[in-house]
Amino acid sequence: xxxxxxxxxxxxxxxxxxxxxxxxxxxxxxxxxxxxxxxxxxxxxxxxxxxxxxxxxxxxxxxxxxxxxxxxxxxxxxxxxxxxxxxxxxxxxxxxxxxxxxxxxxxxxxxxxxxxxxxxxxxxxxxxxxxxxxxxxxxxxxxxxxxxxxxxxxxxxxxxxxxxxxxxxxxxxxxxxxxxxxxxxxxxxxxxxxxxxxxxxxxxxxxxxxxxxxxxxxxxxxxxxxxxxxxxxxxxxxxxxxxxxxxxxxxxxxxxxxxxxxxxxxxxxxxxxxxxxxxxxxxxxxxxxxxxxxxxxxxxxxxxxxxxxxxx
Ligand SMILES: Nc1nc2c(ncn2[C@@H]2O[C@H](COP(=O)(O)OP(=O)(O)O)[C@@H](O)[C@H]2O)c(=O)[nH]1
Ligand SMILES: [Mg+2]
Ligand SMILES: [Zn+2]
Numbered sequence: 001x002x003x004x005x006x007x008x009x010x011x012x013x014x015x016x017x018x019x020x021x022x023x024x025x026x027x028x029x030x031x032x033x034x035x036x037x038x039x040x041x042x043x044x045x046x047x048x049x050x051x052x053x054x055x056x057x058x059x060x061x062x063x064x065x066x067x068x069x070x071x072x073x074x075x076x077x078x079x080x081x082x083x084x085x086x087x088x089x090x091x092x093x094x095x096x097x098x099x100x101x102x103x104x105x106x107x108x109x110x111x112x113x114x115x116x117x118x119x120x121x122x123x124x125x126x127x128x129x130x131x132x133x134x135x136x137x138x139x140x141x142x143x144x145x146x147x148x149x150x151x152x153x154x155x156x157x158x159x160x161x162x163x164x165x166x167x168x169x170x171x172x173x174x175x176x177x178x179x180x181x182x183x184x185x186x187x188x189x190x191x192x193x194x195x196x197x198x199x200x201x202x203x204x205x206x207x208x209x210x211x212x213x214x215x216x217x218x219x220x221x222x223x224x225x226x227x228x229x230x231x232x233x234x235x236x237x238x239x240x241x242x243x244x245x246x247x248x249x250x251x252x253x254x255x256x257x258x259x260x261x262x263x264x265x266x267x268x269x270x271x272x273x274x275x276x277x278x279x280x281x282x283x284x285x286x287x288x289x290x291x292x293x294x295x296x297x298x299x300x301x302x303x304x305x306x307x308x309x310x311x312x
Contacts (some may be wrong), residue, residue, distance in 0.1 A: 001067070006048045007226040008054065014044060014066065016052060020284075024064040026052055043084065044069060045089035046224040046236055075184065078244050090244065091183050091224050091236045096126045098177070098196065100186030102133045103141040108187055110148070111295050114258075114299035117157070119244040121257035127157055127185070132191040134163040142295045149291050155260045162196040162254055174199065174231055174244065181234045183227075183242075196237060200227060205237075251307050260292055276301065 004024065008015040009115045016026045028044065049070035053065040075092040097120050101236050103106035113129065120127045129152055131145055149159040158176070162169030173195070176182075186192050193205040211238065222239045255275055265273075268281025284294040 002052050002054065003062075004050055004052050005226075006044055006046050006050060008044055009042065009044060009061075010104065010293070014050075016050060016064065016066070022062075024062050025053060026050070026064040027106065029053075029067050031064040033285065041086050041088050042234045044210045045075065045092045045095060047075075047092040048072065055126055068270065073079065074125060076119065076125070076244055077248070078311065079143050090238055093181060094125055094183045094236065095180040095185040096128060096175075097185060098128045098130055100190045100192050101129060101131050103131060104136060104189045105142075106134060106187055106189050109297050111299050111302060112187070113152075114296060115303060116244065117257060118249070118254065118257040118303060120130055121259065122249050122253070129157055129159045130195075131159070131161045132164055132195065134161050134168060135166045151296070160260060162195075164191045164198050165196055170195075170198055177229055177233050179232045181236065183236045183238065186236050192237065196235065198229070199235070200230060203227065249307060254304055254307065255300065258296060261286075263299070274304065276304070
């Protein structure tokens with residue numbers, strides 16, 4: 001018996017690696033269920049710690065059986081394509097997440113950033129916001145970036161401006177990734193593969209033009225994969241994941257994941273205040289005073305509407 005970490009999942013086969021760097025093609029032994037409260041479509045995800053029994057019958061094959069899954073420190077899910085109420089675990093056991101954004105080609109909306117931040121906050125995963133494609137930003141885009149950076153830094157997030165193409169700002173990215181397990185995410189076309197190729201020369205991930213022919217097919221079929229960084233640490237790439245679901249969050253909880261709202265929550269007149277129409281709402285007052293950013297409040301109200309009250 002050996003302990004190993006899941007680096008890739010291809011449905012029924014998993015690529016797992018031991019602490020000494022030995023890689024195995026592993027399968028699950030029988031059917032066993034992990035957390036009973038997660039009705040997930042995949043029992044094992046990238047980042048999971050597993051116990052394996054190497055199969056020694058074929059010395060060249062490096063096959064193994066997975067006999068147990070360790071407890072997860074955290075995990076992130078998206079709603080499954082196989083049904084609204086089913087979840088698919090994207091990755092487990094992360095130290096942090098890095099959201100790659102762009103102000104231009106394509107523009108990452110603030111709503112998308114806020115949804116990501118809410119999901120990560122709900123799973124207690126710190127987020128670093130990395131804006132890429134600095135090289136094509138003109139005065140207008142630089143100004144937009146600076147606005148967003150000031151906003152998210154004021155909330156407590158780390159924000160970077162880089163160019164993967166020109167390899168600018170990448171040293172800082174390396175420093176932040178070193179010796180940690182990081183989930184990398186972002187819209188298609190923002191430069192995730194380009195950045196990974198800079199961080200891991202020799203890996204040579206396929207990058208594609210934003211409006212390239214390969215479009216959807218390529219991206220929906222690819223699943224999460226973990227890489228060892230040459231300078232220490234692991235990176236989880238999530239090429240097929242457009243967005244993580246706000247699946248585990250109730251309406252009442254949502255404001256807790258807008259970190260800048262937290263100091264006001266206890267000051268609302270009603271303790272079940274959803275900060276929409278209630279009298280004596282301290283959150284709305286803070287928005288009016290300019291102490292909470294109005295666009296963040298719009299994101300809050302928009303996400304709140306998408307959470308069905310009957311869901312939980
Ligand atoms: N100008 C510029 N283009 C970039 C940069 N990073 C990536 N790109 C381009 O953006 C497109 C999408 O990049 P890719 O790495 O495939 O994005 P992914 O979908 O997030 O993996 C490609 O045409 C890249 O060459 C950058 O820093 N500056
Ligand atoms: Mg890519
Ligand atoms: Zn309120």
